Amino acid sequence: MRKFKIAVLPGDGIGPEIVKQAVKVMEAAAEKFGFGLELNYGLIGGAAIDETGVPFPEETKELILSSDAVLLGAVGGPKWDNLPFEIRPERALLGMRKLLNAFANLRPARLYDELIDASTLKPEVVRGVDIMVIRELTSGIYFGIPKGIFVDGDERVGINTLRYYEHEVERIAKVAFEVARKRNKKVTSVDKANVLEATVLWREVVERVHENYPDVELQHMYVDNAAMQIIRWPKQFDVIVTTNMFGDILSDACAMLTGSLGMLPSASIGGKIGLYEPIHGSAPDIAGQNIANPIATINSAGMMFTYSFDMPEVEEAIDKAVRAVLAKGYRTRDIYSEGTKLVSTEEMGDLIAEELKNL
Ligand code: NAD
Ligand code: IPM
Ligand code: MN
Numbered sequence: 095m096r097k098f099k100i101a102v103l104p105g106d107g108i109g110p111e112i113v114k115q116a117v118k119v120m121e122a123a124a125e126k127f128g129f130g131l132e133l134n135y136g137l138i139g140g141a142a143i144d145e146t147g148v149p150f151p152e153e154t155k156e157l158i159l160s161s162d163a164v165l166l167g168a169v170g171g172p173k174w175d176n177l178p179f180e181i182r183p184e185r186a187l188l189g190m191r192k193l194l195n196a197f198a199n200l201r202p203a204r205l206y207d208e209l210i211d212a213s214t215l216k217p218e219v220v221r222g223v224d225i226m227v228i229r230e231l232t233s234g235i236y237f238g239i240p241k242g243i244f245v246d247g248d249e250r251v252g253i254n255t256l257r258y259y260e261h262e263v264e265r266i267a268k269v270a271f272e273v274a275r276k277r278n279k280k281v282t283s284v285d286k287a288n289v290l291e292a293t294v295l296w297r298e299v300v301e302r303v304h305e306n307y308p309d310v311e312l313q314h315m316y317v318d319n320a321a322m323q324i325i326r327w328p329k330q331f332d333v334i335v336t337t338n339m340f341g342d343i344l345s346d347a348c349a350m351l352t353g354s355l356g357m358l359p360s361a362s363i364g365g366k367i368g369l370y371e372p373i374h375g376s377a378p379d380i381a382g383q384n385i386a387n388p389i390a391t392i393n394s395a396g397m398m399f400t401y402s403f404d405m406p407e408v409e410e411a412i413d414k415a416v417r418a419v420l421a422k423g424y425r426t427r428d429i430y431s432e433g434t435k436l437v438s439t440e441e442m443g444d445l446i447a448e449e450l451k452n453l
Pocket of ligand 1: 373375
């Protein structure tokens with residue numbers, strides 16, 4: 095029997111609540127598909143600061159490096175917002191992505207037909223939306239140097255640097271074209287090449303990589319226009335590939351096409367060990383109330399089986415179970431609409447796990 099060793103990092107805010115539901119579903123999948131799970135829990139973010147004084151303890155680093163994959167909830171919250179920058183919870187996330195060389199962040203935004211009424215956009219605009227946002231995750235303005243707050247004369251200056259090496263663009267572009275080949279064969283590369291040199295280079299390299307993928311259509315789009323087009327007519331997009339920060343912003347926008355930020359899963363790949371987490375944060379405004387939507391996290395666990403374990407049938411089954419539960423009318427608060435049945439985080443997790451067992 096195959097056995098998967100998974101580092102489970104619940105983190106902060108709603109993190110523990112939603113991760114618990116994803117674990118239920120993974121356990122149901124293990125039973126159904128006949129594989130073993132070794133789940134090892136670790137501290138990260140604010141939870142780690144409270145216990146150990148740092149957001150990304152050595153013990154957690156060792157844990158993830160000795161695992162087959164990582165499942166993460168979310169980190170951060172007002173409690174830790176005033177800490178020195180270098181030990182804020184969010185630093186742990188960046189450190190982990192870098193440590194795992196998880197440079198390609200796949201954020202699929204797919205609207206389930208059942209949730210058409212949950213979107214704030216018109217049904218004809220969102221029906222059938224299926225976009226894969228591919229966000230570069232270990233470089234760009236998040237990591238470029240110089241960075242920091244410096245004294246310059248009699249005032250301070252804050253600096254971050256948008257920086258991309260050719261090899262960094264090349265590898266993310268390859269991922270985008272490969273993914274597009276298995277989808278609708280269209281890549282939109284989003285940049286700001288009319289203003290930012292780093293993205294002039296980005297565009298050049300994407301074009302060069304495209305020469306090896308003549309079967310895939312490539313278009314370039316400026317990020318401001320892309321933000322507008324995503325809301326205007328999202329069905330024009332198949333794969334969107336973009337820089338770290340643009341991808342962060344545009345993927346939250348894409349989430350709303352699917353009804354809620356609580357619907358969008360992600361896979362961060364590129365290294366030996368994949369990282370799976372919802373795209374949303376720790377949602378301090380609803381933490382501890384058992385009302386958060388666990389589907390983004392459940393579907394992130396689903397992605398783990400495709401991208402880390404080459405078992406797409408498990409992701410498909412989890413997806414099917416989610417859809418079946420939505421088809422029966424069950425909704426967490428964020429995707430609730432009149433005539434549907436409001437359930438808690440726990441209930442949603444139970445329903446999906448149960449559905450999966452009975453598929
Ligand atoms: P957020 O994503 O946590 O929340 C934004 C809004 O969406 C909130 O109203 C929240 O209630 C709602 N929401 C998010 N996830 C939901 C879910 N699963 N179900 C229902 N509603 C959901 O963003 P924020 O409020 O800007 O940030 C809160 C904290 O999270 C900050 O400390 C931030 O740094 C951190 N953060 C962490 C991650 C991560 O760990 N990957 C991502 C984004 C933000
Ligand atoms: C995300 C988050 C993170 C990011 C923060 C919390 C560091 O917004 O995963 O989308 O900006 O990458
Ligand atoms: Mn984000």
